[in-house]
Amino acid sequence: MDGLASPGSQEKEATVATLLTDGLAMLEQAGIDNAAQETVWLLEAALASAHLVLRLNPHRAVSSGEQARALDLLARRANREPLQYLLGTQEFCGLDFEVTPAVLIPRPETELLLDEVVRCLPSGRAATVVDVGTGSGCLAVALAKAMPSVSVYALDCSEAAMEVAGRNIERHRVGDRVHRRQGDLFAALDQLELKANVHVVMSNPPYISDADWAGLQPEVRLFEPRNALSGGPDGIAVHRRLLESAHEFLVPGGLLVMEVGQGQAEAVCEHARRQGRYGNIRIRQDAGGIDRVVCAELSTNAK
Numbered sequence: 001m002d003g004l005a006s007p008g009s010q011e012k013e014a015t016v017a018t019l020l021t022d023g024l025a026m027l028e029q030a031g032i033d034n035a036a037q038e039t040v041w042l043l044e045a046a047l048a049s050a051h052l053v054l055r056l057n058p059h060r061a062v063s064s065g066e067q068a069r070a071l072d073l074l075a076r077r078a079n080r081e082p083l084q085y086l087l088g089t090q091e092f093c094g095l096d097f098e099v100t101p102a103v104l105i106p107r108p109e110t111e112l113l114l115d116e117v118v119r120c121l122p123s124g125r126a127a128t129v130v131d132v133g134t135g136s137g138c139l140a141v142a143l144a145k146a147m148p149s150v151s152v153y154a155l156d157c158s159e160a161a162m163e164v165a166g167r168n169i170e171r172h173r174v175g176d177r178v179h180r181r182q183g184d185l186f187a188a189l190d191q192l193e194l195k196a197n198v199h200v201v202m203s204n205p206p207y208i209s210d211a212d213w214a215g216l217q218p219e220v221r222l223f224e225p226r227n228a229l230s231g232g233p234d235g236i237a238v239h240r241r242l243l244e245s246a247h248e249f250l251v252p253g254g255l256l257v258m259e260v261g262q263g264q265a266e267a268v269c270e271h272a273r274r275q276g277r278y279g280n281i282r283i284r285q286d287a288g289g290i291d292r293v294v295c296a297e298l299s300t301n302a303k
């Protein structure tokens, strides 16, 4: 840390420019790929100023409070805390979502899952959708925004996640059509009159296998909620449970759509086939050519 500004080093007056230089050095030294851009984003947050304002006023002195805030954020990022938790937001489907360490940070590939749901639901017709493991609520909220005739039950076992989802539902003003329920998997639906009444069950379940856990980036492994990531020994334990219970809630012909990890799609399809209740079992690939989403329709003659 020699030569870098720190709360104790008073030898030079901190300005926007010195914070930019020092911040960049801290993040580069920590091996952060996008260090220049991330430094700017963190300073924007710490100084509550837009990037251009910072660029236009490089010699503006920063107060000791601003400096402390900036150095705290930079040090936490250098320690691999995800940028999104430090800034408190992540964009998903063009919408801004609050994120905290209680929820998984929404990923761009998850938009494919929503694309499949929107493709399958007739537009303008009322439909009931269940989002299992809603986390931040990104899928439930984005679907409700895209399809005004749809109602969504957003389920999660984590109380802390439910609170974040609640704030995102409020932020995007879809509280009339997105209903939160806390409980394991479908447990919270048992009291509702939803058996055989759901048109789509969508889920981005945890799918990291035990073997892949140690290889995750530190941002993910050390900071994102483990119960939102860890999918048991082979990574598809929750997919199996979904396939084994979604049929109780789906209408005949209803759709189960699940995100899967790389290399898992075939095993999930095989488990779907083994249930004997689903037809039109298919896989969709993401922009990187990876099998990413598995869809299965409840057969019309299934019980």
Ligand code: GLN
Residues within 6 Å of the ligand: 103, 104, 105, 106, 107, 110, 133, 134, 135, 136, 137, 138, 139, 204, 205, 206, 227, 228, 229
């Ligand atoms: N549904 C949320 C998402 O897709 C959370 C998923 C999870 O926690 N596994 O980001």
